[in-house]
Amino acid sequence: MSGPPIGSARASGAAGPDAPAASRQRRAIAFALLLAGAAVLIASAFLLSPFRLFQLTLAAGYAVAILGLNLVTGYNGQISLGHGAFYAAGAYTTAILMTHFDWPFWATLPVAGLASGALGYAVGFPALRLGGFYLALTTFSLAVAVPQILKHRAIEDWTGGVQGLFIAKPDPPAFLPIEADQWLYLTTLAISAALFLAAWNLVRGRIGRAMRAIRDHPVAAEAMGMDLAAVKTRTFAAGAALTGLAGALGAVAVEFVAPDSFTVMLSITLFVGMVVGGAASIGGAVVGGLFIVFVPNLAESISKAAPGAIYGVLLILLLFVLPGGAAGIGRLAVARLWRRDGGR
Amino acid sequence: MAAPAATPPPLLEVEGVVVRFGGVVALAGVSFEVGHREIRGLIGPNGSGKTTLFNCISGLCRPAAGEIRFEGVALSRVPRHARARLGIGRTFQHTALFRSLTVRENVLAGAHPLAGSGFLANALRLGGRVRREEREAEETARRLLALLSLEAVADAPVGRLPFGTQKRVELARALAAGPKLLLLDEPAGGLNHEEVYRLARLLFRIRREFELSILLVEHHMHLVTSVSDRVVALDFGEKIADGTPEAVRAEPAVIRAYLGEGAAAHGDAA
Numbered sequence: 275m276s277g278p279p280i281g282s283a284r285a286s287g288a289a290g291p292d293a294p295a296a297s298r299q300r301r302a303i304a305f306a307l308l309l310a311g312a313a314v315l316i317a318s319a320f321l322l323s324p325f326r327l328f329q330l331t332l333a334a335g336y337a338v339a340i341l342g343l344n345l346v347t348g349y350n351g352q353i354s355l356g357h358g359a360f361y362a363a364g365a366y367t368t369a370i371l372m373t374h375f376d377w378p379f380w381a382t383l384p385v386a387g388l389a390s391g392a393l394g395y396a397v398g399f400p401a402l403r404l405g406g407f408y409l410a411l412t413t414f415s416l417a418v419a420v421p422q423i424l425k426h427r428a429i430e431d432w433t434g435g436v437q438g439l440f441i442a443k444p445d446p447p448a449f450l451p452i453e454a455d456q457w458l459y460l461t462t463l464a465i466s467a468a469l470f471l472a473a474w475n476l477v478r479g480r481i482g483r484a485m486r487a488i489r490d491h492p493v494a495a496e497a498m499g500m501d502l503a504a505v506k507t508r509t510f511a512a513g514a515a516l517t518g519l520a521g522a523l524g525a526v527a528v529e530f531v532a533p534d535s536f537t538v539m540l541s542i543t544l545f546v547g548m549v550v551g552g553a554a555s556i557g558g559a560v561v562g563g564l565f566i567v568f569v570p571n572l573a574e575s576i577s578k579a580a581p582g583a584i585y586g587v588l589l590i591l592l593l594f595v596l597p598g599g600a601a602g603i604g605r606l607a608v609a610r611l612w613r614r615d616g617g618r
Numbered sequence: 619m620a621a622p623a624a625t626p627p628p629l630l631e632v633e634g635v636v637v638r639f640g641g642v643v644a645l646a647g648v649s650f651e652v653g654h655r656e657i658r659g660l661i662g663p664n665g666s667g668k669t670t671l672f673n674c675i676s677g678l679c680r681p682a683a684g685e686i687r688f689e690g691v692a693l694s695r696v697p698r699h700a701r702a703r704l705g706i707g708r709t710f711q712h713t714a715l716f717r718s719l720t721v722r723e724n725v726l727a728g729a730h731p732l733a734g735s736g737f738l739a740n741a742l743r744l745g746g747r748v749r750r751e752e753r754e755a756e757e758t759a760r761r762l763l764a765l766l767s768l769e770a771v772a773d774a775p776v777g778r779l780p781f782g783t784q785k786r787v788e789l790a791r792a793l794a795a796g797p798k799l800l801l802l803d804e805p806a807g808g809l810n811h812e813e814v815y816r817l818a819r820l821l822f823r824i825r826r827e828f829e830l831s832i833l834l835v836e837h838h839m840h841l842v843t844s845v846s847d848r849v850v851a852l853d854f855g856e857k858i859a860d861g862t863p864e865a866v867r868a869e870p871a872v873i874r875a876y877l878g879e880g881a882a883a884h885g886d887a888a
Contacts, residue, residue, distance in 0.1 A: 472741040479752055480726075480733050481740045487716045487727045494714035497676055499702030499731030499795060508737050554718075 315463055319456045328527065329567050331459045334466045335523035337563025340547040341473050341556065342516030347545075348553035349477055350509045351489030353406060356397075356413030357517045358540030359420045363390040364518030365525035365536070366424065369439040370432055372526075379444040379526055383465070383519060390518020391511045398510030403503060417541040424533035438532025441525060462523050469516060474556050476512070485509055486554070517544070550592060552601025561600035627690065628653050629799055629831050630675070634684035637670050637855075644670040646855040647684065652799065657825060657832045659846030659863065661839065663875055666852040668835045669711070672803055675833070676708050677701055688799065703731040707797030709788040711804045717777035721787050724776050725762055728794030729755040755794075762790040765827075766820075781808050793824065799831050800824070806838040814838060818845050839876075843867055851875070 318330065343357045364386040371377040371385060401412040424433050433439065446457035476482055484505050487495040496502055525531050547566040551558030573584035596603050628651035637645040645667045652658045662668045673679035675686055677698035686693045688704055696704060707728075716724050733751035740748055763769050766786045771779060776787055785805065792800060805821075806814045818841055821832060836842045842849060843863035851859040851872045858871040866872055 475743050476737065476741040479740045479748055480730065480735060480755070481737055483719070483723055483727045484730060486719060486723075487730075490716040490718055491714050493678070494710065494716065495727075496699045497702060497708050497710075497714075498728050498791065499699055500727075501697075501699045512737055512741075 312467075316460065319452070319459050324453070324455050327455050327459050329571075331455070331462045331527045332524060333563040333567040334459075334462045335520045335527060335563070336544070336547060336566055337520075337560045338466050338469050338523065339517045339520035339544050340551060340562040340566075341470065341559040342513040342518075342520065343544050343548050344513075344551075344553065344555070344559055345473065345477070345485070345516065346510055346513035347548060348555065349482065349489065350485045350506060352398075352402065352506060352510065353410040354413040354510075354513070354541075355410050355545065356415070356417035356538075356541050357513070357544050358536055358538065358542075359413070359416045360390040360394055360514040360517040361521035361524065361540060361544070362420050362424065362531075362536035363393050363514075364521030365531045366433060366439075366521075367518070368522035368525050369441050369531040372441045373434075373439050374432065380461075383522055386522035387515045387519045390521065391515030393518075394514020395507060395511040398507045398514070402506040402510060414538070414541075417538045421533040421537055424536070433533075434531075436533065438530060438535075440530055443526055443529060458526060462527065465519075465523065469519060470556060470559075473516065477556065481505070546589065550589070550599055552599025552604075555599065555601030555604075557604065558599050558601035629656075629689060630833070631687040632671070632675075632684075633686070635671065635674055635681045635686060636683040637667075637674065637679060638682055643855050645674075645681070645852075648852065648855070648857050649684075650850045650857065650860055652831050652833055653847075654798075655825060655829060655831055656847045657821060657834060657845050659842035659849035659866075660833060660835045660852070661837075661842055661849060661866075661872075662852035662858075665854075666875070667855040668852055669803070670855075671852070672708075672801060672833075672835050676706065676801060702795050702797070705796075705798035706801065707792040707795055707799070708801035709785070709792050709803055709805060711807060713781070713784045713788050715776045715784055715787055715791070717775070719776060720773050721768055721776050721779070721790075722759055722763065722772045724787055725759040725768075725790045725794050726755050728791035729758050731795045732758070758794055758796075759790075762793055765793075765823075766790045782813060785809070789820075789824075793828060796828070797830055799833065800828075802832060802834050802836075804836055804838075805834070806836055806841045814841055817841065821845050839867075 319327065322330070339357065339361050342360070343354060346352050346354050346357075367386040367389045368379070368382040371382040372379060397412060397416060398409075401409045404412075423429075425436050427435075443454045443458050444461070446452050446454060450457065452460075477485065484495065484500045487498065488500060488502055488505055492502055528535075543566050547562030548559070549562075550565045551560070551562030569588055570581065570585055573588060574581040576584050593599075598605070630652040632651070633649050634647045635645050635649070636643070636647050648667070648671060650658075660668050660671065670679055674681050675693070677693070677696070681694070688696075688701075688706060691704065693701065716727060719727065733755060735748045735751055739745075743749065763772050766789060768783070768786060768790060771783065776784060779787070785808075789802075789805070806817055809817060821834075822845065824830070825832060834842060834846060843866075846863050848861060849859070849863050849866040850857060851866055851869070853871065853875040858875060859866040859869040861869075
């Protein structure tokens with residue numbers, strides 16, 4: 275006797291007898307696309323102007339920052355309006371270690387990640403217990419406070435006060451015949467790719483399921499043995515660490531950190547990037563990063579007088595056309611393709 | 619389905635549990651036991667305290683007095699999320715699924731307490747632990763999806779499925795952690811006659827295959843009396859009967875409670 279159906283079970287076409295073969299084919303296609311994308315990105319290092327390369331480097335960093343925010347907000351349902359604070363924490367950690375201690379750039383990265391992760395944990399630990407709006411406000415206040423904290427007299431010797439700190443791009447290794455900005459672009463790309471892989475690993479397994487389960491139904495999640503407070507604070511710390519690492523990448527890209535680069539506007543911009551890319555989507559973060567770097571430029575090229583208004587209109591139009599963000603349209607396209615070759 | 623004779627120390631002991639909401643006494647010192655591999659019915663008219671008692675066992679409600687013990691462990695000291703790992707699984711009256719997850723992912727989420735890998739292990743995936751845990755969870759899910767005839771909808775988002783199917787997903791999810799005690803909150807709610815009959819057979823099958831006990835909170839008198847080994851009846855927060863289904867059904871206090879509440883519409887109470 276097979277399991278008795280209670281209620282009607284509607285069969286969905288996809289699960290045919292050759293499902294494993296189809297999934298293998300699917301994986302092969304995804305892998306090929308990934309390789310092609312990587313090839314294009316690497317080739318860009320030698321084809322684009324230094325300025326475009328700089329923009330792409332920046333976008334890669336922002337994509338990681340949005341990824342960090344997306345873990346917290348998209349996957350775990352916790353609204354953070356202050357991820358710019360973690361970006362600043364990472365940027366300053368790297369800048370201080372490089373200018374005051376002469377650390378090489380790569381060595382500052384783990385410290386930047388840990389420092390911003392710890393800050394995230396410290397903020398998230400009390401705030402997450404209070405829930406939704408309180409967390410949003412707590413993170414928002416943090417973002418408001420950060421530029422002022424960075425300017426404060428007591429730490430001026432370290433942070434450079436209002437002036438900020440200048441840092442130099444790492445030199446490419448002597449045996450490689452490339453420029454410093456090409457080298458930085460390629461390293462940023464490699465580091466971002468590694469972080470994206472780690473985030474994808476995180477969300478596709480046990481922990482990612484717990485993050486989404488808690489977002490969807492906390493009471494049921496707890497009944498399934500998930501420790502709400504632990505998962506939420508750790509997610510927040512992980513998201514803050516990713517965004518902090520992004521800050522470190524961004525700091526060397528612009529070769530400069532100053533308090534006024536990290537205002538509340540940065541946090542809001544990251545939030546916009548996340549929504550545009552699509553909440554709870556890994557790939558969407560890439561689109562979000564590209565959006566927040568290139569669309570303001572585009573707006574300015576349309577109207578020098580009111581780029582803000584143009585940006586706003588573009589944003590609204592985009593969300594009107596793509597309510598689920600870029601990830602939404604991506605999922606739709608994939609589903610369509612499937613049905614075409616898999617179903618019937 | 620005779621009551622198992624003299625079970626060794628019971629799986630669940632509810633002892634003098636008192637719950638008050640403001641001035642209202644929801645439970646006035648209720649005691650009963652659930653034995654190993656027993657299907658235990660918990661009945662009572664609306665507002666009798668069934669759901670409150672249910673919530674005390676799963677931890678959503680804290681007794682003002684009394685204690686609940688699971689395999690001898692006092693549950694008042696066990697945080698809510700740790701109860702699944704002890705072996706207590708549950709379903710929800712109106713279903714409480716993870717709406718954006720697929721059916722399969724919901725069941726996998728139910729297997730959460732069986733694994734232990736954390737954030738770093740999952741992100742880095744060094745060594746084989748995460749992969750092994752995932753494989754085991756996938757295998758558990760596959761078995762449960764087959765048992766509950768959910769294979770055809772395994773990869774559909776759960777939010778779009780009909781209610782009856784969602785109830786089966788909840789059952790699969792609750793079974794995924796391999797509970798010793800399954801708390802079912804009105805599993806027959808919203809099901810038609812045929813479906814209720816199938817549910818009864820399914821409960822027997824689950825008990826046999828998973829070697830677990832079931833505490834069944836249910837309005838549907840016929841289901842309760844046909845599957846339960848023993849039934850406990852509550853009214854106004856007090857236990858009014860405890861025994862075999864036949865004995866409880868014949869108890870004058872039970873008949874009075876049901877007829878008095880107009881719940882005789884079920885037709886089975888009297």
